[in-house]
Amino acid sequence: MTFRHWRRAGLAAAFAGALLAACGEQRASPPGLSSGQVILVIEDAGATADPRLVSEGLYELHDVALDGALGLSRADLSAMSWRQIRADFPQGAEPRAFEGPRLSDVLAAAGHEGAGARLTAFDGYQAEVSAEMISRHEPILALRADGEPMSVGGLGPVMLVWPRLNQSSLSDMNDDLWAWGVFAIAPTDD
Ligand SMILES: Nc1nc2c(c(=O)[nH]1)N[C@H]1C(S)=C(S)[C@@H](COP(=O)(O)O)O[C@H]1N2
Ligand SMILES: [Mo]
Numbered sequence: 001m002t003f004r005h006w007r008r009a010g011l012a013a014a015f016a017g018a019l020l021a022a023c024g025e026q027r028a029s030p031p032g033l034s035s036g037q038v039i040l041v042i043e044d045a046g047a048t049a050d051p052r053l054v055s056e057g058l059y060e061l062h063d064v065a066l067d068g069a070l071g072l073s074r075a076d077l078s079a080m081s082w083r084q085i086r087a088d089f090p091q092g093a094e095p096r097a098f099e100g101p102r103l104s105d106v107l108a109a110a111g112h113e114g115a116g117a118r119l120t121a122f123d124g125y126q127a128e129v130s131a132e133m134i135s136r137h138e139p140i141l142a143l144r145a146d147g148e149p150m151s152v153g154g155l156g157p158v159m160l161v162w163p164r165l166n167q168s169s170l171s172d173m174n175d176d177l178w179a180w181g182v183f184a185i186a187p188t189d190d
Helices: 003-022 057-061 074-078 103-109 131-137
Strands: 038-042 070-073 082-087 096-101 116-121 126-129 140-142 159-161 182-188
Touching (some): 038 103, 070 074, 082 140, 096 103, 103 140, 116 131
Parallel strands (some): 038 182
Antiparallel strands (some): 096 140
């Protein structure tokens, strides 16, 4: 499916949600967000209870706090504005075109504008990113590399990507903050 198709799916879901609301139905998901498979959770978002978010599996294993968490589907993330970053990963590899929403925008959508973040991946790897690093470099939560969705089991569903080839202050950056296989993000104060 192309990026455009995903966007259309997101719009269709939003439209269906508006229809449901007009008919007086209770929405299970937060306003403006589609239903569908959750691929990324943002903790502490003040969201209403989401039946898709059950504390089991890796949520439980890695202590992801689901109370008030915001569950995002691929369509939700595709409906946001995206940035493309051409970057090398691992460091020194042939550059690829990574694409996805800015981490700052995803945090803002969860009610945490200007926050820092702790990202958790399937394997329990965690990357802590300061608010200053985020606002200065605007890393993305990449969903695609060279036009293809990043596979679950590979670098997907979501990977934190930094503009180290474009910003000279990042030219020496190692791979520590390039978390792949990310499925949960906790906003932080610093
Ligand atoms: N999910 C996850 N992301 C990760 C890591 C990891 O262990 N797990 N290691 C980081 C580090 S320290 C490096 S050097 C690169 C490459 O890690 P790899 O060699 O384990 O693929 O991914 C970064 N992102
Ligand atoms: Mo590393």
